[in-house]
Amino acid sequence: GAKWTYNGPEGEHHWSKHYPYCGGAFQSPIDIKSELLRFDPTLRPIEIQNYNLSPNEQLTLGNNGHSVQISLPSKMHISSLPHRYTAAQLHFHWGSSGRPSGSEHTVNSKQYAAEMHVVHFNSDKYPNMSMAVDKSDGLAVLGVLIEVGEFNPAFEKFLRFINGIKYRDQRVQVPGFNIRALLPARLDEYYRYDGSLTTPPCYPSVLWTIFRNHVTISRKQFLDMATGLYSSHAQESSPVPLNGNFRKPQLVDSRVVLVSFKE
Ligand SMILES: NS(=O)(=O)c1c(F)c(F)c(S(=O)(=O)CCO)c(N[C@H]2CCc3ccccc32)c1F
Numbered sequence: 279g280a281k282w283t284y285n286g287p288e289g290e291h292h293w294s295k296h297y298p299y300c301g302g303a304f305q306s307p308i309d310i311k312s313e314l315l316r317f318d319p320t321l322r323p324i325e326i327q328n329y330n331l332s333p334n335e336q337l338t339l340g341n342n343g344h345s346v347q348i349s350l351p352s353k354m355h356i357s358s359l360p361h362r363y364t365a366a367q368l369h370f371h372w373g374s375s376g377r378p379s380g381s382e383h384t385v386n387s388k389q390y391a392a393e394m395h396v397v398h399f400n401s402d403k404y405p406n407m408s409m410a411v412d413k414s415d416g417l418a419v420l421g422v423l424i425e426v427g428e429f430n431p432a433f434e435k436f437l438r439f440i441n442g443i444k445y446r447d448q449r450v451q452v453p454g455f456n457i458r459a460l461l462p463a464r465l466d467e468y469y470r471y472d473g474s475l476t477t478p479p480c481y482p483s484v485l486w487t488i489f490r491n492h493v494t495i496s497r498k499q500f501l502d503m504a505t506g507l508y509s510s511h512a513q514e515s516s517p518v519p520l521n522g523n524f525r526k527p528q529l530v531d532s533r534v535v536l537v538s539f540k541e
């Protein structure tokens with residue numbers, strides 16, 4: 279599709295010119311405000327399968343110009359939703375060294391340093407991501423809010439390779455590791471709402487699960503991600519830093535945000 283960016287003439291306020299859904303309803307991210315929340319006792323703890331990958335497995339770590347992503351094997355899936363949602367990839371959104379707040383979802387207007395998304399598609403109904411990506415029950419994304427604080431050894435499993443993907447379309451193979459370790463301890467406390475992809479084409483096809491508890495990475499780990507990457511190709515004369523890759527919060531309209539916890 280047409281190229282898009284997070285700032286400037288192809289920035290988010292212009293996305294809807296080429297991607298009409300971006301100007302539509304049910305958009306993500308949102309500001310998760312206390313007054314929107316409704317406790318739903320039917321929301322079960324998230325159950326994931328095969329997230330603990332062996333180091334003998336190779337994962338592809340790549341810079342796709344919009345984010346750093348890790349491709350995930352299709353044995354990984356969410357088993358606690360009405361359909362099986364099979365993992366496709368995970369990626370991140372972050373701020374910049376000058377502005378260390380770059381999460382997409384905010385909580386009572388608090389923006390976190392970064393956010394991780396683990397993207398899954400409904401493999402009961404669709405054969406792959408491409409067929410699922412524009413269907414209302416197509417995707418389920420697990421969101422993890424990230425703060426700067428304690429060093430996080432799980433993040434180091436891929437961050438130590440990040441200087442191999444400085445430029446757009448660069449990819450490296452990294453040994454598998456326990457993807458569960460990237461998630462917060464409690465998978466039973468989360469926000470749930472119907473939304474969209476947060477990048478073009480912005481299809482309203484995502485069942486969002488944002489965990490209540492954040493994880494931490496060290497300042498150095500944050501800077502590795504926020505200052506080490508470019509959205510331009512290696513051979514381009516003027517490198518374009520890749521940072522601030524987050525969409526602003528969108529209108530909630532009449533949507534309700536469900537929560538799996540009481541207080
Ligand atoms: N925040 S988000 O979860 O909405 C989201 C992104 F923010 C994002 F950047 C990407 S991407 O693939 O890295 C680049 C643009 O598609 C995807 N990728 C998805 C969308 C389309 C697609 C197709 C195959 C595999 C992954 C994806 C994404 F789902």
Ligand SMILES: [Zn+2]
Nearest residue numbers: 369371395476
């Ligand atoms: Zn994302």
